[in-house]
Amino acid sequence: DGGITQSPKYLFRKEGQNVTLSCEQNLNHDAMYWYRQDPGQGLRLIYYSQIVNDFQKGDIAEGYSVSREKKESFPLTVTSAQKNPTAFYLCASSLTTASYNEQFFGPGTRLTVL
Amino acid sequence: AQTVTQSQPEMSVQEAETVTLSCTYDTSESNYYLFWYKQPPSRQMILVIRQEAYKQQNATENRFSVNFQKAAKSFSLKISDSQLGDTAMYFCAWVAYSGAGSYQLTFGKGTKLSVIP
Numbered sequence: 666d667g668g669i670t671q672s673p674k675y676l677f678r679k680e681g682q683n684v685t686l687s688c689e690q691n692l693n694h695d696a697m698y699w700y701r702q703d704p705g706q707g708l709r710l711i712y713y714s715q716i717v718n719d720f721q722k723g724d725i726a727e728g729y730s731v732s733r734e735k736k737e738s739f740p741l742t743v744t745s746a747q748k749n750p751t752a753f754y755l756c757a758s759s760l761t762t763a764s765y766n767e768q769f770f771g772p773g774t775r776l777t778v779l
Numbered sequence: 780a781q782t783v784t785q786s787q788p789e790m791s792v793q794e795a796e797t798v799t800l801s802c803t804y805d806t807s808e809s810n811y812y813l814f815w816y817k818q819p820p821s822r823q824m825i826l827v828i829r830q831e832a833y834k835q836q837n838a839t840e841n842r843f844s845v846n847f848q849k850a851a852k853s854f855s856l857k858i859s860d861s862q863l864g865d866t867a868m869y870f871c872a873w874v875a876y877s878g879a880g881s882y883q884l885t886f887g888k889g890t891k892l893s894v895i896p
Contacts, residue, residue, distance in 0.1 A: 696881075698883075705788075705888060706888055707783070707870055707872075707886030707887050707888045707889055708824075708870070708884075708886045709886075710883055710884070713881070713883060715881050721881070723883065753822065755824065757824075762881035762882055762883075763882065764811060764812050764874040764876070764882040765812050765829075765831070765874075767814075767826050767829065768826075768884060769826075770823065770824035770825075772821070772822065772823050773822050773823075
């Protein structure tokens with residue numbers, strides 16, 4: 666089955682620790698995205714990548730970092746510099762970043778800072 | 780700033796009835812795409828329907844259809860014959876050009892729809 670997987674489903678972190686959220690896709694898509702979802706908010710874009718070894722900041726990139734060493738993988742690191750990291754994180758991919766392409770989403774990771 | 784507004788935070792509808800979710804957006808572009816995504820309690824985001832701005836005809840996908848009013852910058856979603864499985868958050872989204880040949884989705888804050896048996 667083609668799709669997007671995210672792990673773990675739930676993640677707990679102590680303040681001051683960096684954590685990495687995994688995102689893998691087997692859809693052969695060039696573009697990948699990370700979104701943050703908070704209660705009462707829509708999805709906000711953190712980072713996106715159009716192609717391997719390339720990525721751009723989205724609207725709320727501060728306190729986050731990403732890498733894109735393989736086409737299938739786009740991990741997100743939440744650093745200790747992120748002031749309020751507790752949220753639901755969604756990874757998505759699309760064929761390209763062209764405007765008409767549908768984005769396919771993973772099941773999400775719920776991050777809680779203790 | 781280019782925005783997407785969903786003015787109804789919550790709505791409910793009786794099973795088998797019809798409901799319309801509203802969405803307005805703000806852009807100066809002439810050609811763009813609009814989307815409705817559904818997020819059920821499982822939190823898996825699913826594309827419901829897509830509309831191309833240069834097409835006059837409103838998009839339809841089975842029980843889901845849109846009323847696209849380009850001049851008014853309005854993009855409402857109509858769900859006919861509502862089913863219990865339609866209970867979800869619905870997000871309107873608009874594609875904005877973000878530079879370097881790429882586009883990004885801008886989402887509204889969502890409408891929580893409850894279908895009542």
